[in-house]
Amino acid sequence: MIHAVSALRLAGAVAAAKAVAGATRVLRLGGGTVLPGRVARWLFPRVLEELTGALDPVVVVSGTNGKTTTARLVARALEVAGLKTVSNRAGANLQAGLVASVALASDLCGRPRAQAAVFEVDEATLPAVLPVLRPRVLVLTNLFRDQLDRYAEVERVAEGWRRAFARLGPTAVVCYNADDPQVADVARLAPAGLPFGIEDVSAGQGALEEAADVRFCYRCGVAYRYSVVFLSHAGHYACPVCGWSRPAPCVRAETVRLVGTSGAEVLLRWDGEGFVVRSGLPGLYNVYNLVASAAACRALGLPADVWRRAAESVRPAFGRGERLTWNGVALRILLVKNPAGFNEVLRLVVSEQPRSLLLAINDRTADGRDVSWLWDVDFERLQGLEAHVTVSGLRAEDMALRLKYAGWPEDRTTVERDLARALRRARDRTPAGGALFCLPTYTAMLELRRVLFRWGVVAPFWED
Amino acid sequence: MDLVLVHLFPDLLNLYGDRGNLVTLRERARRRGIHVVVKEVRLEDDLPADGDLYVLGGGEDRQQALVARALQQHAGTLRAAVAGGAVVLAVCGGYQLLGHGYRAAEGQQLPGLGLLDVTTEHPGHRARRLVGNVVARCTLPGVGSLVGFENHGGRTRLGPGVQPLARVRVGFGNNGHDGTEGAWCGTVFGTYLHGPVLPKNPRLADHLLTLALRRRHGDVRLQPLDDRWEEAAHLAAAARAGLRLRR
Numbered sequence: 001m002i003h004a005v006s007a008l009r010l011a012g013a014v015a016a017a018k019a020v021a022g023a024t025r026v027l028r029l030g031g032g033t034v035l036p037g038r039v040a041r042w043l044f045p046r047v048l049e050e051l052t053g054a055l056d057p058v059v060v061v062s063g064t065n066g067k068t069t070t071a072r073l074v075a076r077a078l079e080v081a082g083l084k085t086v087s088n089r090a091g092a093n094l095q096a097g098l099v100a101s102v103a104l105a106s107d108l109c110g111r112p113r114a115q116a117a118v119f120e121v122d123e124a125t126l127p128a129v130l131p132v133l134r135p136r137v138l139v140l141t142n143l144f145r146d147q148l149d150r151y152a153e154v155e156r157v158a159e160g161w162r163r164a165f166a167r168l169g170p171t172a173v174v175c176y177n178a179d180d181p182q183v184a185d186v187a188r189l190a191p192a193g194l195p196f197g198i199e200d201v202s203a204g205q206g207a208l209e210e211a212a213d214v215r216f217c218y219r220c221g222v223a224y225r226y227s228v229v230f231l232s233h234a235g236h237y238a239c240p241v242c243g244w245s246r247p248a249p250c251v252r253a254e255t256v257r258l259v260g261t262s263g264a265e266v267l268l269r270w271d272g273e274g275f276v277v278r279s280g281l282p283g284l285y286n287v288y289n290l291v292a293s294a295a296a297c298r299a300l301g302l303p304a305d306v307w308r309r310a311a312e313s314v315r316p317a318f319g320r321g322e323r324l325t326w327n328g329v330a331l332r333i334l335l336v337k338n339p340a341g342f343n344e345v346l347r348l349v350v351s352e353q354p355r356s357l358l359l360a361i362n363d364r365t366a367d368g369r370d371v372s373w374l375w376d377v378d379f380e381r382l383q384g385l386e387a388h389v390t391v392s393g394l395r396a397e398d399m400a401l402r403l404k405y406a407g408w409p410e411d412r413t414t415v416e417r418d419l420a421r422a423l424r425r426a427r428d429r430t431p432a433g434g435a436l437f438c439l440p441t442y443t444a445m446l447e448l449r450r451v452l453f454r455w456g457v458v459a460p461f462w463e464d
Numbered sequence: 465m466d467l468v469l470v471h472l473f474p475d476l477l478n479l480y481g482d483r484g485n486l487v488t489l490r491e492r493a494r495r496r497g498i499h500v501v502v503k504e505v506r507l508e509d510d511l512p513a514d515g516d517l518y519v520l521g522g523g524e525d526r527q528q529a530l531v532a533r534a535l536q537q538h539a540g541t542l543r544a545a546v547a548g549g550a551v552v553l554a555v556c557g558g559y560q561l562l563g564h565g566y567r568a569a570e571g572q573q574l575p576g577l578g579l580l581d582v583t584t585e586h587p588g589h590r591a592r593r594l595v596g597n598v599v600a601r602c603t604l605p606g607v608g609s610l611v612g613f614e615n616h617g618g619r620t621r622l623g624p625g626v627q628p629l630a631r632v633r634v635g636f637g638n639n640g641h642d643g644t645e646g647a648w649c650g651t652v653f654g655t656y657l658h659g660p661v662l663p664k665n666p667r668l669a670d671h672l673l674t675l676a677l678r679r680r681h682g683d684v685r686l687q688p689l690d691d692r693w694e695e696a697a698h699l700a701a702a703a704r705a706g707l708r709l710r711r
């Protein structure tokens with residue numbers, strides 16, 4: 001009767017998670033995904049394993065950037081294919097967040113009200129949850145420098161991944177970014193790999209960015225040579241010593257046409273098939289998310305057309321370029337988390353030639369407490385832009401100083417610690433009908449969301 | 465007036481935005497009309513002997529092991545440059561390599577340059593990393609407080625041949641025990657402070673620039689700059705560490 005006892009404990013854990021989630025919502029504590037998960041795990045440590053055991057397929061997406069969007073694309077494809085799918089919310093990607101997401105999507109006996117699951121998982125947490133989630137498909141997006149105060153080093157995350165592959169099921173497929181040399185190298189240890197990447201060299205930028213974290217061959221310790229770089233250290237590379245080079249991708253973007261902040265047009269090749277997809281997700285980084293999700297769908301055996309319909313229906317989420325209008329001004333909010341992502345967002349923003357920009361930098365745990373990373377972002381790229389920059393957040397002064405040393409004129413910078421006031425001042429600098437670009441770190445984005453909700457610009461809870 | 469800045473291994477030791485230190489030195493010299501030449505040294509390059517100021521950042525473990533080997537080949541050149549009055553600033557991993565040596569978490573021994581009388585040991589991955597905001601009182605005249613962010617596993621002990629760069633007010637410093645942060649001796653400076661350290665500590669940046677210029681240009685005195693934004697960032701960083709400073 002072990003099962004009866006387990007079932008009872010599982011039901012208790014699920015009920016507790018629901019109760020805690022309800023209470024945090026009533027008390028307006030916001031978010032409400034971490035505490036319920038913690039309580040459930042405390043009551044029943046095996047809760048995640050039990051709750052996800054009946055789900056099939058389970059897809060796990062991990063990596064530094066692109067987790068949220070890639071997971072949304074895959075989940076949408078599963079829904080288009082007619083499978084009810086459970087996902088965790090953006091940011092709730094540590095163990096407690098996963099538990100809460102599934103518990104809240106289950107009935108009181110712990111039976112999930114879904115068939116399939118797509119989880120985005122924090123890259124450092126991945127080794128711990130792989131044996132529990134036993135995914136059919138694992139998607140690895142990229143490995144960039146992130147919040148260094150938490151993980152110390154990209155190399156250590158890669159080591160964790162290498163060890164984690166030993167615990168993957170024998171039929172699991174690892175979809176990996178062939179253009180990221182470190183991810184591709186790690187994936188050599190995967191039981192079955194499905195590489196994806198970008199083929200269109202005209203979408204590249206020629207040389208490695210000044211701030212790119214150079215990657216070194218795992219065996220030779222020598223820096224890779226690139227024939228083209230797409231973003232940060234992702235591109236077409238080879239080791240000059242041992243000759244190991246980028247694996248040829250099975251799912252690939254053959255031509256890429258970026259349409260500013262409105263989206264991208266991609267000719268995708270999947271086995272022999274080629275077809276054009278028109279996506280509303282802007283920027284080259286989203287092209288990687290599109291190709292990653294296509295690879296996952298191919299690994300799941302979904303028809304190409306299902307993926308295409310899903311990809312064309314996904315709109316940018318809040319903080320990912322969602323199109324908002326506020327007092328006659330177009331508001332574009334683009335989350336910035338790390339140098340690679342920030343550089344991509346800057347490239348996108350500069351292409352739109354805005355007149356007003358808001359940079360909101362916090363240094364809470366979820367943002368990364370060390371703001372040194374701002375110096376690895378190429379703000380020099382803003383030179384020549386006819387814009388006024390308002391800086392805000394707990395580290396507004398650091399941001400202002402970084403701009404000064406990037407050659408940005410001091411008389412076109414305003415420091416305003418308070419985010420609501422900063423938003424108003426940045427709007428006052430935006431011409432009517434123009435666009436205001438807001439670039440917040442993670443907790444600054446949540447704060448921005450609360451302010452805009454108070455002002456009636458956005459709905460209270462995040463939906464897709 | 466001219467100044468030669470040498471950036472050692474920018475591709476290997478560029479963790480935690482350390483290139484900001486180089487940008488700061490370069491810009492603060494340029495604003496005073498000083499002609500600046502920046503020389504970047506990569507693994508396979510020779511080390512220029514004519515540098516006025518040498519800068520080393522921090523790197524990941526693997527990179528640091530590569531750099532430790534390469535540095536041994538440059539030891540003679542760097543020692544001669546320092547003997548001739550050149551300034552060295554090393555941060556975190558670079559700082560550890562300026563000492564007698566570094567014992568890594570797995571027990572592996574990396575040789576140091578012996579330019580600073582300090583020794584570093586990593587107590588193993590089970591020991592806590594020393595991570596967080598730092599506010600410290602600098603021992604150099606006229607510099608005052610230092611602010612930054614530390615993130616290191618290694619514990620550094622100072623020998624009698626160096627002075628601590630600063631006394632910790634908030635944070636761990638060299639080893640979390642003796643209240644010291646960084647070390648200096650003559651014209652060689654080491655610190656655990658990221659942030660990066662120089663933009664928000666402009667007085668320390670100017671101290672290094674002054675020493676470096678004096679090597680070839682006599683008794684240089686730098687004209688003051690408008691440092692309102694630098695000071696504002698300094699005070700804001702201290703406030704995030706829980707200290708209200710006055711400067």
Ligand SMILES: [Zn+2]
Nearest residue numbers: 217220239242
């Ligand atoms: Zn190699």
